Amino acid sequence: MNAETVRTVVRVERRGHVGIVTIDRPERRNALNLQVKRDLVEHLEALAGDDAVSAVVLTGSESCFVAGTDIGEMSTMRPNDHVRLDTDRVFHVVRQLSKPVIAAVEGYALGGGCELALACDIIIAAEDAKFGQPEIRVGIMPGAGGTQRLLRAAGRYKTLLWSLTGDMIPAGDAYMANVVSELVPTGQALTRAIELGGQIAAMPPLAVQSIRDAVRLGADVPIDTALALERRYFERLFDSDDQKEGMRAFLEKRAPHYRGN
Known part of the structure; x- marks a missing residue:
């Protein structure tokens, strides 16, 4: 060897x-x-x-x-x-x-x-x-x-x-x-x-993954399908704690603390 x-x-x-x-x-x-x-x-x-x-x-x-x-x-x-x-x-x-x-x-x-x-x-x-x-x-x-x-x-x-x-x-x-x-x-x-x-x-992990998935999966399908896919990912993030924390931190003018959930 x-x-x-x-x-x-x-x-x-x-x-x-x-x-x-x-x-x-x-x-x-x-x-x-x-x-x-x-x-x-x-x-x-x-x-x-x-x-x-x-x-x-x-x-x-x-x-x-x-x-x-x-x-x-x-x-x-x-x-x-x-x-x-x-x-x-x-x-x-x-x-x-x-x-x-x-x-x-x-x-x-x-x-x-x-x-x-x-x-x-x-x-x-x-x-x-x-x-x-x-x-x-x-x-x-x-x-x-x-x-x-x-x-x-x-x-x-x-x-x-x-x-x-x-x-x-x-x-x-x-x-x-x-x-x-x-x-x-x-x-x-x-x-x-x-x-x-x-x-x-430093970004919210669920949003990072959703963006990657939307780009990867949307690249090879018709635009209407890709837009619908993007919309579903967008809507799903409104059920996450990170969405609430991110928007609350923006309104309170402080740095957000994301947890990936």
């Missing part, structure tokens, strides 16, 4: 109510192999069950988010291997996590790394970061949300341009195409993501 298979490739820490998950495989530019994916799932699910954590930041070590999926490991896989090993589970876990997930992107977010960022709720990117779906250059295509997430964010024409050429996408272009939430100076993505995580953590 080599050293890489036994050392920790995903680190977790907590700052206030923000959990920080760092992919730490710098010798491969944090490429996603099966171990990294398994460790990510384990740590993300643990943070989801931690009542002290209200938001999660996902990042990579040494100025690189994730430069892709490990081609050396993937090159010999057959279709059934992907099914048997559940190679896309981590992307589903990120998308469906019960708490907001913020990607802090420095350096490269390519292939599976781009798809991992796209699975998050918010993407904070350094101004010189690079995104991309280069799978076509090794004979395959995006398979964990790359075509569909880009399609819904940037539209058909940008998605086909980027996916059919495999070209890198400068962070500024990704921002202009609504793929990136916010651009920050190089080296500041993690700091800004943690700051945002703390800001969201």
